Amino acid sequence: MLGRVNDDPLSIGQFARLVRLSVKQLRHYAELGLLPPAWVDPDTGYRYYRADQARDAMSIGLLRSLDVPLAAIKDVLSTQDPARVLGDVRDRLDDELARRRRSLAALERILAGGLPTAEVTLRREEPQRVAVVRDVADSPEDIGRVTGACVGRLLALLAAGEHGKPEEGADGLRLVGLFPVDLGEYIPITMTAALPEGRPAPQGTTADLLPGGTFACATHTGPYDQISLTGHALVAWCVERGHTPSGPIRELYLNDPAVTAPDQLVTQLLIPLEETP
Secondary structure, three states: OOOOHHHOOEEHHHHHHHHOOOHHHHHHHHHOOOOOOOEEOOOOOOEEEOHHHHHHHHHHHHHHHOOOOHHHHHHHHHOOOHHHHHHHHHHHHHHHHHHHHHHHHHHHHHHHHOOOOOOOEEEEEOOEEEEEEEEEEOOHHHHHHHHHHHHHHHHHHHHHOOOOOOOEEOOEEOEEEEEOOOOOOOEEEEEEEEOOOOOOOOOOOEEEEEOOEEEEEEEEEOOHHHHHHHHHHHHHHHHHOOOOEOOOEEEEEOOOOOOOOHHHOEEEEEEEEOOOO
16 A cells, blocks of 8 residues: 555545645545545545655645645655745735735725815816827736836936936926736736927837827825725716716826925826717
């Protein structure tokens, strides 16, 4: 059966008690090919394990207690590079923790000030030539990372351009991000910087024209990862008054996050509205 005298088989119940797992868990891990029994009695169907399987069994229990997915645990037990697999799991958990912290911060803001509202005004914007970089976020949680990467890439390309930076206003470089009103499976992210008339877009960017028109505008003060609260209030204002958004939400960044505390960041949100005849 199992061969050696000092390798006596352990019933599934004995093995479960030894490794601090349940019989149900052992059966599930066997079905997944994660920890198959050493031998199954063909007549009775009883499952038996060896004592030298205890280390793998207890490792599975430990990693599950740390929220490591079963698929990753299987890779850990079978690969020659478990540190790489566990590093990937750690990074995913870290991303999830960051998302939870952002959610908690937003809830704290709602608890302190109530459901989001915003003072909304209507204003005209003229068409504006811009230098553009684009990317795609894989999910709403990925928007912040992709936006930051786009800003960094755009600023680097502008700095490297032979004509130097595009025009700057009183508060510095005019950066505008464009984001879809409705978030789908993939979320296009566009970051723009104003270009004076006649100046070419720096290499690595494309020149485009931001349309003018009438916009509903609200101001967000606070961290970028809470902009969605003000965006929610702005869209609600539009819907309540029968305005139809006709394009992506614009975010105009009014100060430099490198030298401004997160709770002092000021961002203007603009939604283009359909023009009435």
